[in-house]
Amino acid sequence: MKARLAISLASASLWHRRKVLALVCLTLTLSVTLLLGIQYLRTEVKQSFTSTISDTDLIIGARSGQLNLLLYTVFHIGDATNNIRWSTFQDLKEDSRIDWLIPISLGDSYKGFRVVGTDQGFGKHFRFGRGQPLTLASGQWFDGVFDVVLGAGVAKQLNHALDDKIILSHGGGRTSFSNHTNTPFTVTGILDATGTPVDQAVYISLQGMEAIHVGWESGIAIPGRTLTPEQAEGRDFTPGNITAVFAGLDRKILTFRVQRDLNQYSGEPLSAVLPGVALSELWRLMSQFERALFAITGFVVITSLIGLVAVLLTLQTQRAHEIAILRATGASPGLIASLYLIECLALAVVACLAALAFSALAVSMLGPWLLTNYGIQIPLRALNLDEWALLISVPLAAVVVALIPAFSAWRQSRSQGLGSGAE
Amino acid sequence: MNSQSESSVQISADRSAAIEVKDLSFRWDKHQPALTFPDLYLPQGEHLFLHGASGTGKSTFLSLLAGMLSPASGTITMLGTAIQKLGAGKRDRFRADHIGVIFQQFNLVPYLTAEANVTLPCRLSRMRNISTGQNSAAAAERLLTALAIPESHWQRKVTQLSIGQQQRIAAARALIGSPEIILADEPTSALDSDNRDRFIDLLLTLAEESNTSVLFVSHDRSLAQRFHHQIQLGEVPA
Numbered sequence: 001m002k003a004r005l006a007i008s009l010a011s012a013s014l015w016h017r018r019k020v021l022a023l024v025c026l027t028l029t030l031s032v033t034l035l036l037g038i039q040y041l042r043t044e045v046k047q048s049f050t051s052t053i054s055d056t057d058l059i060i061g062a063r064s065g066q067l068n069l070l071l072y073t074v075f076h077i078g079d080a081t082n083n084i085r086w087s088t089f090q091d092l093k094e095d096s097r098i099d100w101l102i103p104i105s106l107g108d109s110y111k112g113f114r115v116v117g118t119d120q121g122f123g124k125h126f127r128f129g130r131g132q133p134l135t136l137a138s139g140q141w142f143d144g145v146f147d148v149v150l151g152a153g154v155a156k157q158l159n160h161a162l163d164d165k166i167i168l169s170h171g172g173g174r175t176s177f178s179n180h181t182n183t184p185f186t187v188t189g190i191l192d193a194t195g196t197p198v199d200q201a202v203y204i205s206l207q208g209m210e211a212i213h214v215g216w217e218s219g220i221a222i223p224g225r226t227l228t229p230e231q232a233e234g235r236d237f238t239p240g241n242i243t244a245v246f247a248g249l250d251r252k253i254l255t256f257r258v259q260r261d262l263n264q265y266s267g268e269p270l271s272a273v274l275p276g277v278a279l280s281e282l283w284r285l286m287s288q289f290e291r292a293l294f295a296i297t298g299f300v301v302i303t304s305l306i307g308l309v310a311v312l313l314t315l316q317t318q319r320a321h322e323i324a325i326l327r328a329t330g331a332s333p334g335l336i337a338s339l340y341l342i343e344c345l346a347l348a349v350v351a352c353l354a355a356l357a358f359s360a361l362a363v364s365m366l367g368p369w370l371l372t373n374y375g376i377q378i379p380l381r382a383l384n385l386d387e388w389a390l391l392i393s394v395p396l397a398a399v400v401v402a403l404i405p406a407f408s409a410w411r412q413s414r415s416q417g418l419g420s421g422a423e
Numbered sequence: 424m425n426s427q428s429e430s431s432v433q434i435s436a437d438r439s440a441a442i443e444v445k446d447l448s449f450r451w452d453k454h455q456p457a458l459t460f461p462d463l464y465l466p467q468g469e470h471l472f473l474h475g476a477s478g479t480g481k482s483t484f485l486s487l488l489a490g491m492l493s494p495a496s497g498t499i500t501m502l503g504t505a506i507q508k509l510g511a512g513k514r515d516r517f518r519a520d521h522i523g524v525i526f527q528q529f530n531l532v533p534y535l536t537a538e539a540n541v542t543l544p545c546r547l548s549r550m551r552n553i554s555t556g557q558n559s560a561a562a563a564e565r566l567l568t569a570l571a572i573p574e575s576h577w578q579r580k581v582t583q584l585s586i587g588q589q590q591r592i593a594a595a596r597a598l599i600g601s602p603e604i605i606l607a608d609e610p611t612s613a614l615d616s617d618n619r620d621r622f623i624d625l626l627l628t629l630a631e632e633s634n635t636s637v638l639f640v641s642h643d644r645s646l647a648q649r650f651h652h653q654i655q656l657g658e659v660p661a
Contacts, residue, residue: 005546009532016534321529328489328526329596330519330547332512414511417486418524418608 006335009326010342017315024308025347025354031300032355032394037362038297039387042290044378049283052196053246053275055127056102057255060084060092060262061244063269067285070278073104073244075197076114080106083241088267092245097254100125102246105209105239108180110168113154114201117209117242123149125248128196138162139189145207145237146229148185153199153371155190162187166202168212170220180212182226195377210237247272301394305401308347312340312405327413337410344402348395356391439503441467441604441636442488447497449483457495460484461654467502467603470627470637472650479657481640485606488638489522490514502603519548523597523635525626527609530593531581538563538577541595544602551600559599566595570625587618594626601633608640623649 014021053074061069062082071077089103102125105117116122123141126134139162142149150160160166164187170178185204193199211232215225227235249255255274262272323336360380367378383391447460458480465471475481486492488499490506491514499506502521506514518524523544531540538560545552545559555562567577570591576584581592590610597605607626611619623639623646630637639650647653 009535012534012539322532322534324526325530325532326543327491327515328518328524329544330515330522332515417492418482418489418526418606 002335006338006342010339010346013322013339014343014346020311020315021347024304024311025351027304027307028301028348028351028394029354029358031297031304032351032391033358033362035294035297035301035394036355036359036387036391038290038294039390040359040363040383041378042294043384043387045286045290046283048195048377049286050279051129052279053126053128054131055125055248056246056275057249057252058247058259058262058272059244059275059278060247060270060272063271066271066273066278067282069244069271069273070275070282072106073246074275076106076201080243083243084245084270085241085268086239088265088270089242089245091265091267092247095258097249097251097258098247099250100248102126103206103242104244104246105206105241106243108168108170108209108212110154110166110202111158113151115168115209116201116203117206117239118203119206122203126198126246128194128198132194134194134198135192136189137192139187142188142203142205142208144186144188145205145211145232146183146185147188147205147208149189149191149203150187151199151201151203152191152193154202155187156193160187160190162190168202168204170216178220180221182228183212183232184229195371195379199371206239206242207237210239211235302397305348305394305397308344308398309401309404312344312402313408316405316409323409323413324416324418327416328418333410333413336413337406340406340409341399341402344398344405345395348398352391352394439467440500441465441469441502442471442638443498443500444488445498445500447484447487447499448495449480449487449492450495458483460487460497461656463654465636465638465652467636468631468634469651470630470639470649472647472653473638473640473656474642474644474647474653475640475656476642481656482608484656485524485608485638485640489524489606490518516548519544520550521603523599523602523605525590525593525597525605525607525610528586528589528613530596530610531589533580533582535581536578537567537572537581537584537592540581540592541566541599543596545600548600551602554600562599563595566598566629567592569629570595586613587615587622590614590618590622591625594622594629598626598629598633598635601635603635605630605635605637606640607637609642610639611641611643611646619646 059069059073061073062080062084064081068078068081072080089101092098092101100121102121103119106114108115120141123134128134136149137152139149148166154160165184166187167184168180170180185208191198211227214227215222249258259272259274262270326336363378363380367380370378442463442465444460444463446462448457449460450457460480463471473481473484483492487494488501490509494507497507501517504517506517509517532543535543541563542559545555545562552559564577568574572588572591572595576588581589584592590613593610597607605626611622614622627637627649639646
């Protein structure tokens with residue numbers, strides 16, 4: 001009976017003071033949203049990161065750091081330091097320890113999306129997530145020189161369908177002033193969504209990549225030297241350079257030996273990196289930052305809880321009459337103290353529920369944007385145990401800090417006489 | 424501080440005492456002189472007028488009787504229970520079960536409706552809830568009607584009501600569940616004379632219906648004639 005009375009008094013009192021308390025509750029809501037959001041992002045980004053590439057044993061490119069190589073080949077962030085020669089690629093093909101190779105040629109873009117020059121091996125050997133292959137939502141892999149396959153994100157965002165003609169741009173960037181206008185590409189296939197950077201690129205053959213750059217040797221198109229699709233018929237477009245190579249080995253146990261051999265390759269300076277190792281290094285870098293961010297949000301939550309208690313303590317002076325009445329009617333100091341605990345707990349629970357709704361809204365609204373712009377997939381999902389624990393810790397912390405006003409009210413009402421003390 | 428009984432409070436052996444006070448003194452802290460209070464004996468169902476100028480310790484006396492402060496010496500026996508011997512929790516319990524309190528002003532919990540304010544004692548005390556026949560709402564409505572609070576005001580926030588109405592609602596709260604004792608601390612000092620007379624009439628009439636003793640504190644001596652007994656707190660003005 002006492003508990004029911006305490007709860008009904010506390011809720012009436014909260015409602016009575018809703019205008020002041022709504023603001024502190026909002027502060028708490030925002031900070032909990034931040035905390036929950038960051039914890040959620042941590043999990044999702046890590047998941048998204050580790051699932052970007054799978055089954056590829058080595059990434060081989062021109063001599064550079066493993067992070068740089070990983071970033072520009074897999075995440076399409078940044079640029080290659082140098083290219084590798086086609087003859088080197090041929091040499092790699094000769095290596096009996098290597099099962100398959102995917103050549104990657106970068107440098108152009110289509111409306112801000114990377115153009116990846118590759119071969120049929122990309123569709124056949126590239127794996128992401130837990131070894132899932134790439135699948136086509138419609139159409140087929142490129143066959144002709146001027147065929148293009150679009151990533152799911154590109155097709156969706158630019159609203160492309162099969163057989164659309166698209167013009168690629170020279171160099172990166174969203175707006176390019178030099179376009180390969182003479183050589184339009186035809187969309188022959190659209191990939192299924194993967195939630196990886198694969199969605200944010202378009203794929204053409206190495207021959208296509210070579211063909212559109214005929215006459216561009218000086219970096220801009222020299223009129224009269226570029227090709228038209230008709231002129232390109234029957235010509236040989238063996239590339240001179242490619243940017244990088246994904247390699248899969250027959251026997252995984254040889255990975256380190258092959259890596260060492262490639263790092264000491266005599267033809268030209270190469271770097272071979274293990275994607276898993278590079279990914280975890282990248283994640284280690286990120287996690288420093290992410291942990292710091294998490295700690296900061298933790299402090300933000302603590303700050304707003306302290307703010308909440310400060311407000312409750314301020315309200316305490318206003319509540320002297322009300323407490324005096326309750327005491328005179330026979331309410332124990334414990335009941336008075338429990339009002340503060342219940343009110344603080346209720347505010348924290350409301351804040352947490354609102355934060356949950358806010359976060360869900362934010363994820364469902366920002367998720368597609370993150371996927372398009374950063375290739376990071378943040379789906380809306382049920383919270384995991386860690387996140388629930390984090391969320392539940394907020395009301396618990398609220399009860400702990402509410403002990404301050406509760407104890408002060410308890411002590412005051414024990415020593416106070418009848419009436420509000422203001423005789 | 425002296426105290427003097429104006430009219431001798433009679434001891435009627437056939438009826439149990441609502442309040443019996445002996446050799447009572449109190450100090451706020453060790454370094455201050457003790458306040459002493461007159462002995463008194465109030466039979467159940469009779470009313471006592473306690474007169475005293477401000478600063479004579481009226482509120483302290485009521486706090487002692489209500490069990491919210493502990494005396495330095497002396498005994499307070501209420502309804503046969505020596506309340507100064509009870510622990511703090513038991514004194515709270517005793518107050519909830521047997522005592523109604525009316526203050527000078529700010530008598531009501533601002534976020535409750537008039538009716539919820541009246542039924543508050545029944546939610547804090549099972550005994551008083553049982554006295555209303557487990558139907559505190561009906562009892563509250565009966566008292567509010569008797570105290571001339573219009574029905575349209577029953578579910579209103581009490582802050583919207585006049586001072587006179589607020590004091591009458593406080594009286595209803597003190598009366599609900601028929602407690603044996605009502606302590607009223609200058610409940611009429613914020614009222615004009617018409618409202619004051621009406622308030623005292625209603626309070627005493629309703630108290631008599633349930634055989635409740637009223638201990639009424641005021642600095643206004645003219646009210647004393649309506650009570651069975653009166654005593655003076657502090658020195659008699661010359």
